[in-house]
Amino acid sequence: MGDVLGTFPEQTPCLEHNNSIYPDEGIECQTCHMPHAEGSVSISNVGTGFPAREPFSQHYFVGSNKVMLKLLKDNVDALGITASSSQFDDTITRLDDLLENQTASMVIRNAGKEGNVLSLDVGIQQMVGHKFPTGFPSRRVWLHVTVTSPTGGIIFESGKPAPDGSITGCDADTDPGRYEPHYDIIYRQDQVQIYEAIMQDPDGNVTYTLLRASEFVKDNRLLPLGFDIQNAAKGIAVKGAAVNDADFTSGYDQISYQINTGAYFGPFNVRVELLMQTISYRFIQDLYNDQNVLADKFIELYDDAAKMPVLVTSAETIIP
Ligand code: HEC
Structure with missing residues (x-):
């Protein structure tokens, strides 16, 4: 047994929701879920004479965890699951709708070229509670950005997803001790804007084990509308470089890309x-x-699952 060094709130959607505009607008967890x-x-x-009531909430509880739904659907026998394929498909359809239509939208602003440098600003509006x-x-x-030239094909790519589930250029995926920082401007392909929470232990080392975590060293997850950054409680505070990014705000982040096109021609x-x-x-x-039976079993199932990410939203532009 080790010493208890403190406590770490691992999942805090309720506290985050309380620190957003949604409760004041009467939008509760149930409204969306x-x-x-x-x-x-x-x-x-059972019994008779009960009047039909409205409104009546459907017990959907859909979120964004598509990989797990698919994994369960593909292993019903092995896992002894009683839900049918079509029930899984219905839930997956609702999930796709939530992710595509109620999660985030994106705009590209100020796209242009000066000399050999393309520049653009990407704005992300967050709609989650x-x-x-x-x-x-x-x-x-994360943001996956590609620039294609008619003469050179893809001449710039930041945030490319690989089939093994890693992201090209993400420091954490090549070195367990490091992580990709939050960016305000990106110049190079090995810089990737990843919205995530990274845990560290009391010695300041990055950890992926909940029981070792003492705090987040990076938390630049996109904030809900109305999130009060200054007065957020310790457990839900923004952490890392996003703290000093003036356009990382409630319900929004804007990030600039400055891309050298070298000798390639547009558009x-x-x-x-x-x-x-x-x-x-x-x-x-x-x-x-982790040497344990449950982790091994999960990895066995996960190895056969699609590790590629799901698309939340996208935008495109042409720069002459
Ligand atoms: C304004 C709409 C909205 C409100 C209000 C809201 N959520 Fe969500 N929630 C979403 C959306 C959209 C997602 C999917 C994207 C994501 O994972 O963040 C989600 C995802 C989740 C997930 C992840 C589910 C998964 O697939 O694993 C949890 C857990 C969750 N919400 C809990 C809550 C709780 C608890 C509350 C109330 C305190 C709440 N939500 C309020 C929109 C909302």
Whole structure:
């Protein structure tokens, strides 16, 4: 047994929600996660004479964890699951709708070229009732930016997802002791804007083990609208370089890209995608080190699952 050095709030959507505009607007967890059924519904099949009631909330609880739904769906026999394929598909359809239409939107502003340098600002509007990505710190959301030239193909790519679940250029994915910082401006392909929470232990080392965590060393997850950064309690505070980024604000982040086009000619096609992954590459690598039956079983199932991220939103522009 080790010494207890403190406490660490691991998942805080409720505290984040309380520090946003949503409670004041009467928007509760249920508003987004348990949408109302149409019309009125009888609340019991037992007995008679109960009036049908409305509004009636559907017990959906959809979030963004597509990988896990697919993993369960593909292993119903092995896991003894009683839900049918079509029930899983219905839930996955609702999840896609939540992610595509109610999570985030993106705009590209000030796109232009001076000399050999392309510049553009990417603005991300967050629509979630708490931080995004939510909850368990294995989740990450990032910007995948590609610039294509008619003469050179892809001449710049930041945040490329690899089939093994890693992100090209992400420091954490090559070195377990490091992590990708928050950026306000990106110049190089090995710089990636990743919205995530990274834990550290009391000695200041990055950790992926909840029981060793004492605080977040980086937490630049996209904030809900109305989030009061200055007065946020310790457990939900913004951490790392995002603290000093003036355009990382409540419900919004803006990031600039300054890209050297070298000898290539335009017009340049710029595509920006906001991608989301439930379990980061380093979290899975960390599980490989855990010598226990449940972790081994999970890894076995996860190895066959698609590790590629899901697309949340995207934007495109052409720079002459
Ligand atoms: C304004 C709408 C909105 C409100 C209000 C809201 N959420 Fe969410 N929530 C979302 C969206 C959109 C997602 C999916 C994106 C993500 O993971 O952040 C989500 C995801 C989640 C997840 C992750 C689910 C998963 O797939 O694992 C949890 C947990 C969660 N919310 C809990 C809560 C709780 C608890 C509250 C109230 C304190 C709440 N939410 C309020 C919109 C909302």
